[in-house]
Amino acid sequence: MTLDLSDFDESEDTKKLVAQAKGARTSENADTFYIKLESEFDEKELFGEPILKWGADLNNLMDIPTRGTSYALDNIFKVVYVNPLIDLEVLFSKHKNIIFDESNNDENDVVIINEIKHPIKQSFLEVF
Secondary structure: OOOEEEOOOOOHHHHHHHHHHHHOOOOOOOEEEEEEEEEEEEOOOEEEEEEEEEEEEOOOEEOOOOOOEHHHHOOOOOOOOOOOOOOOHHHHHHHHHHHHHOOOOHHHHHHHHHHHHHHHHHHHHHHH
């Protein structure tokens, strides 16, 4: 995922990301930041291990610091890890109020949400 950090002076979210990223962001490419998900499958344990990386140079990303099963990224984003063996419709229905908690949205968030909803609504109306 590529993130644009050029709004650093205006965005509290960007400031929070930059503070958590510490040494992973350089002044050479300060406005662009990458987050990458990789995984390794352990044949012996039959388990996939996620590996999260971030940085300003896509070809030289750093591992995101972890504490137990939690990543530093969890302090920035509301991350929901989903077991691939569960019924996603049931999980979504049960937790949609938590996932879509809009109580802390500012004016910019409302504008972005409306921009996302409009094309989705249009696509739905065109299909039916």
